[in-house]
Amino acid sequence: MNIKLINQYNLQKLHQKSSWGHRWETRCKLIATMLLIIGIVYLHSLPLLSLTFGIIFIAALSMGLPFIVLFTRLVVILPFFLLMGIPILFGGGYPLSVEALQFLLTVTFKGFSSLLLMIIVIYTQSPQEIFNGMAYMKIPSALLSVFFLAYRYLFLFINDLQNTRKALISRSYRHQFSKENMKLYGQLAGGILIKSIDTSETVYKAMISRGFEGKIPTSLPKKVSSIDLLKTILVACFTISIILLEGWLI
Amino acid sequence: MHLSDGVISIPMVVATTTITGGLLFQSIRKVKEEQIPMISLLSGGFFVFSLISLPIGPTSVHPLLAGLLGIMLGGKAVIALFIGLLLQAILFQHGGLTTLGVNTLLVAVPALMANLFFNSFKLKSIFLKGFISGVIGVIGCVLLLVSVLYFSSPHYSNGFFSVIHLIIVNYLPLLIIEGLLTGFSVEFISRIRPSVLSVEV
Numbered sequence: 001m002n003i004k005l006i007n008q009y010n011l012q013k014l015h016q017k018s019s020w021g022h023r024w025e026t027r028c029k030l031i032a033t034m035l036l037i038i039g040i041v042y043l044h045s046l047p048l049l050s051l052t053f054g055i056i057f058i059a060a061l062s063m064g065l066p067f068i069v070l071f072t073r074l075v076v077i078l079p080f081f082l083l084m085g086i087p088i089l090f091g092g093g094y095p096l097s098v099e100a101l102q103f104l105l106t107v108t109f110k111g112f113s114s115l116l117l118m119i120i121v122i123y124t125q126s127p128q129e130i131f132n133g134m135a136y137m138k139i140p141s142a143l144l145s146v147f148f149l150a151y152r153y154l155f156l157f158i159n160d161l162q163n164t165r166k167a168l169i170s171r172s173y174r175h176q177f178s179k180e181n182m183k184l185y186g187q188l189a190g191g192i193l194i195k196s197i198d199t200s201e202t203v204y205k206a207m208i209s210r211g212f213e214g215k216i217p218t219s220l221p222k223k224v225s226s227i228d229l230l231k232t233i234l235v236a237c238f239t240i241s242i243i244l245l246e247g248w249l250i
Numbered sequence: 251m252h253l254s255d256g257v258i259s260i261p262m263v264v265a266t267t268t269i270t271g272g273l274l275f276q277s278i279r280k281v282k283e284e285q286i287p288m289i290s291l292l293s294g295g296f297f298v299f300s301l302i303s304l305p306i307g308p309t310s311v312h313p314l315l316a317g318l319l320g321i322m323l324g325g326k327a328v329i330a331l332f333i334g335l336l337l338q339a340i341l342f343q344h345g346g347l348t349t350l351g352v353n354t355l356l357v358a359v360p361a362l363m364a365n366l367f368f369n370s371f372k373l374k375s376i377f378l379k380g381f382i383s384g385v386i387g388v389i390g391c392v393l394l395l396v397s398v399l400y401f402s403s404p405h406y407s408n409g410f411f412s413v414i415h416l417i418i419v420n421y422l423p424l425l426i427i428e429g430l431l432t433g434f435s436v437e438f439i440s441r442i443r444p445s446v447l448s449v450e451v
Contacts, residue, residue, distance in 0.1 A: 028353070034347060040262065041256050077343060080254070086280050087416050091409030103405045110256025115319050124438045130340075141280045143274075149290030150297070154337065157298040182427065186434025189299050193322060193435075194443050195294035200287035207287065214283040242449055 013213060014065065014123045021063030021124040025228040026133025032235035033121055037114045039239035045246045046102060049109035052242060056116045065123055074112060074121055081108045131217045141215040148216050155197065157192065164188065174244060253339065253353055253395075255346030258402040263397050266398070267351030270332070273358060277328040287325065293330035297337060301334070305363075317387030317432045320361030321368045321447060322439075327361040327427060330353065334443025352398055360390025368447075376440045377433040385425055392421045 015022070021029075043049050060070055085104045089096055121130070131148050135141075138230075168184075175181075204212075257267075281289070296315050317328045332354045339345040345353050364383040373379045398416050399406040406413040439446055 014426035015275050034368045037255055037347050042260060043398060047355050073343060077254075080252070084257075084413055087413045088408070091412040091415075093409060100405055100408070103403065107256050111254035111346070112284075114255035114346055114348070118340055118343050118347065127280045131355060140278050142278050143329065143333070146290045146293060146329055148337065150289060150293040150330075150333050151303040152335060153294045154297060157294050161298055161302070177427075179430070182430040183434045184300065186431045187311075187438045188302075189313075189318065189431060190435040190442070192299055193292060194320075194439060194446070197288060197443070200291040203287040203291065204284055206333050212283075214286070244260070 011123065012126075014069075014092055015126045015159055017064045017124075019063040020231070021059070021065075021122070023227075024124070024231055025224050026125055026129050027137055028132075028224060028228040028232040029121065029125070030133060030137070032232045034116045037117055040110055040113045043110070043246055044106060045249055046105055046109070048242055048246055048249070049113065050107060051117070051200055053109050055114045055238075056120075060116055060120050063120065063124055065120070069123070070116065071117065074115065077111070077115060081111060082156075112187055129221075132221050135216075135218040136221050145216045147213070149203070153196075156199075157196070160192070160195070171241060206235050252335075252345040253349040253356075253398075255348045257346075258349060258352060258398055261403050262398055263348050263352065266355050267348075270328075270354045270358070272352035273328045273355070274332055277325050278340055280325060281329065281403045289323065289326050289330050289388055290333070293333045296330060297334045298401055300334075303376075311427065314388060314391055314424070314425075315428075316357045316360045316391055317364035317368075317380070317384040317428065318435055319357075320363070320387065321436060322355060323361075323364050323430075325362070328358045328367070331358050331361065356398070357387075358389055359394060360387045363387075363390050377437045379433075380436030381429040381433035382437070384429040387432070388428045389419060392408045392418060445449035 024032075040049070040052060043052070057070065061067060081104075085108070088100050125133075131144070131151075133145075135144055173184075182241050296319055300312055300315055302313065319330060323330055332350070335345055335350060335353050335357075339347060339350060364386045367386055368383045369378055371379065373382075373384075396417060399414055399417075436447065
């Protein structure tokens with residue numbers, strides 16, 4: 001996993017754009033995304049899956065997301081599908097089964113399509129907007145608070161880890177399997193976790209002093225306009241259409 | 251575990267999401283206000299540590315940390331895992347949204363098993379207790395993953411070099427690494443802050 005990928009294309013710049021995807025209200029967009037992902041997972045027809053993938057890709061481009069960003073994010077995930085694909089294709093020996101190839105392509109298109117949808121969600125609004133939207137979707141407040149705090153402190157821990165890594169390298173650390181290295185990693189994990197607990201105690205005190213009562217306060221989400229509803233309904237109709245079309249094709 | 255959307259069958263998605271939903275509901279019900287920051291920060295801490303690649307010969311693996319998470323958070327591990335995996339799915343696109351339930355379940359159940367072992371069995375060596383808990387975590391994850399794939403599609407178990415066989419072979423080195431890592435980690439924590447290790451399910 002490469003943490004640089006999150007900041008590589010200056011997420012903030014992408015969030016500030018003003019396309020139809022960026023203007024789409026968060027809750028409506030999240031519901032539409034979830035609906036479409038469920039619809040995609042339900043599909044088995046390769047032509048329909050590839051058509052859906054193409055439509056989502058064009059939609060992402062029309063939202064002003066750069067082609068290189070989309071392409072890079074998809075390429076990063078490609079090795080996972082290759083690792084799974086090789087045994088599916090060659091596990092049964094020669095000749096290669098057409099059915100296995102079709103299954104692999106189906107799974108790959110499903111994975112890539114849902115991946116694109118998740119990219120659209122995080123690149124067309126800020127994490128704060130996602131959090132605000134989720135806060136008004138009847139999600140338990142404890143779960144939302146954990147999500148919000150974990151996201152906030154994630155980057156601090158990543159900085160700590162990168163500093164530790166630099167310190168290790170400057171002390172002639174060699175990246176290889178040995179009992180000493182495992183001990184080092186074990187103690188590093190223990191250190192990170194104890195630091196997490198210590199920080200959490202300070203955070204809790206700070207939150208209590210600001211009136212925390214089990215729920216992190218959020219600003220009101222954007223009002224749902226008729227255009228937002230129309231976009232969501234269109235996605236829902238598209239999802240139902242591809243499912244019905246598949247029934248008709250098969 | 252990072253199963254992408256579409257990798258497992260719809261009935262499996264429904265079944266695992268329902269079970270995870272139940273486990274999550276139970277865990278959330280028991281969460282006290284003061285535990286929220288601790289669960290959040292441990293969730294972030296585990297997330298970050300799982301980014302580290304551990305060397306094995308020419309390649310490397312990422313730790314699962316199911317055992318360690320179970321030991322430290324008990325039943326609350328389900329929440330931490332769910333949030334950690336949700337963040338990994340939306341920030342890195344590792345995993346998926348429809349597979350969030352199954353991915354959580356694959357690590358949460360072994361984490362709870364590791365916690366039960368750690369708190370039920372009395373062994374003199376804290377390192378050994380941690381080591382076995384780490385191993386239980388990996389074995390549990392692999393067994394569940396293999397079962398989920400086996401019941402999702404025959405393509406995953408087809409032939410000698412099938413996906414399932416390769417998963418079992420690939421996870422063998424992680425068994426030792428995770429055991430050592432959990433053992434050393436638990437030994438270290440027990441010296442610095444032993445109270446952290448007394449969480450029960």
